[in-house]
Amino acid sequence: MHIPSNDILLLPDQLHSSIQSMVSHTPSHSILEHYLPDIRDTILALLQGLKMKQALIRTIQSPLTPTSPHLPQMTVIYLRKGERVKKVKCLNRFNRSYVCKLFQDHFNTTLNEPIICLLDPHSNVEYEIEDYTDIKEHDVVSMREEQSPLISQLKQVLDKWMNSHQITSPQPPLELTSLRHDVDEIRGLNQTLKTQFTDIIQEIRHRASTVGVRSRMEDSKERTQKAATFITHRLESLQDTIDQLKSDVTQKRCRPSKSRLSYCQQESKKLEAELTELADHIKSCKPTWKKTWETELQHIVKEQQFLKEQEALLVDLKEDHHAALEVLSQLITISNLQEKHPRPIITQISSDGMSGILTQVANLEIDHHKRLKAVEKAEQSRSRDLLLRRDDFEKELSDFVMLDKLKKTGNLFLNEKRHEARLKLMLQRDGATMPTNDHL
Numbered sequence: 094m095h096i097p098s099n100d101i102l103l104l105p106d107q108l109h110s111s112i113q114s115m116v117s118h119t120p121s122h123s124i125l126e127h128y129l130p131d132i133r134d135t136i137l138a139l140l141q142g143l144k145m146k147q148a149l150i151r152t153i154q155s156p157l158t159p160t161s162p163h164l165p166q167m168t169v170i171y172l173r174k175g176e177r178v179k180k181v182k183c184l185n186r187f188n189r190s191y192v193c194k195l196f197q198d199h200f201n202t203t204l205n206e207p208i209i210c211l212l213d214p215h216s217n218v219e220y221e222i223e224d225y226t227d228i229k230e231h232d233v234v235s236m237r238e239e240q241s242p243l244i245s246q247l248k249q250v251l252d253k254w255m256n257s258h259q260i261t262s263p264q265p266p267l268e269l270t271s272l273r274h275d276v277d278e279i280r281g282l283n284q285t286l287k288t289q290f291t292d293i294i295q296e297i298r299h300r301a302s303t304v305g306v307r308s309r310m311e312d313s314k315e316r317t318q319k320a321a322t323f324i325t326h327r328l329e330s331l332q333d334t335i336d337q338l339k340s341d342v343t344q345k346r347c348r349p350s351k352s353r354l355s356y357c358q359q360e361s362k363k364l365e366a367e368l369t370e371l372a373d374h375i376k377s378c379k380p381t382w383k384k385t386w387e388t389e390l391q392h393i394v395k396e397q398q399f400l401k402e403q404e405a406l407l408v409d410l411k412e413d414h415h416a417a418l419e420v421l422s423q424l425i426t427i428s429n430l431q432e433k434h435p436r437p438i439i440t441q442i443s444s445d446g447m448s449g450i451l452t453q454v455a456n457l458e459i460d461h462h463k464r465l466k467a468v469e470k471a472e473q474s475r476s477r478d479l480l481l482r483r484d485d486f487e488k489e490l491s492d493f494v495m496l497d498k499l500k501k502t503g504n505l506f507l508n509e510k511r512h513e514a515r516l517k518l519m520l521q522r523d524g525a526t527m528p529t530n531d532h533l
Contacts, residue, residue, distance in 0.1 A: 104139040105139070107135050108132065108135045111128060115128040151190055166184070167182055167183070167185065168183065168185040168230050169182050169183075169230060170230070170231065170232050170234055171231070171232070171234070172199055172235075174236050177200065181195055181199060187228045192209055192234060207236045207237065207238060208221055208237040209236060210222060210234070210236075210237060211235075212232065219235065306381075306385055317371070317378070320367070320371050324367050324368060327363075327367075331364065338353060338354070338357070
């Protein structure tokens, strides 16, 4: 799109007037949507005009080769960027800005300070261009990105490190093994942190939704209270004015002022409108308030029920604990007496007694639920016995595991991958084939 020079001079004033008109209104989304398209079109037109002026200046300042006064001379060159090469037909008036523009148009890339190089066809050496008139027909022009000194130093350090650690054995160097181990640790820690972060975000969102409803309810409450207070003061003032007019009529026998009567009528209409607005506001807020109250009431009832259950459980636990202490004290007394007076207990069962026991066993009905409960109690008793039998080392080890103090060595998948790599290496040494997962 061609823009005349006179129109370009008018664009800054047009942009200033559009911005001034927008600022003069009250800030809102609708005002922004109304004025923003015009401002954007004006800025784009101004930029396009400046680009055209800049291109014209560059054309005038660029060194032109001696060509025909009517038709510019065209030439063919090859542009190379990385592994890509393109054949370009362009004007034979080369300078740095024009070559950079060619690269930008054909490779869709822009660099801040690119290095433009030219390939010498005789020596096959690529050198940085200083005089752009050296570019001739069918020359290869390449663009490179200038690397920072820090990246160059880093590449040199990495090259030295790789050269110093080249080994012939299949075993990786110690530094590389340590680095892989650290990467596995970081992966496992990253997975744990992701899970924890997701849980925290969900909890924050839940709390934010709850707090948001309560905050909106508090704002609505405050607005309602302020409106009611304002209406109350205004109504009291109106009542005082009407009482004063009444006193003038009844006691002083004088005619009330028309201006004061008109003021009372206007104030009464305003109060009626404010009362209607307050009633509509309360009517719109009431469903939200009731829903919030119901939700909070359900939480309160659940918490009260939970507290009652915990109090009842605490009473039962205290009674059970007291009974257990009584039994324990009796067992301790019996144990002390048996230590002082050891005496074997001999039980004699008669034949009639044995037959009675066998009869009871034959008539016994098996309760499977009681048996399962008995098995569970036996397992719990066995677990307690094992805990009591642990030595100091086992206690310290269990505490170490429970407190998550173990060193992170990666997840299960990485451990299995390492195991398969070691197994493959061993089988290659032995000359055997590696079994598949079905045979492992």
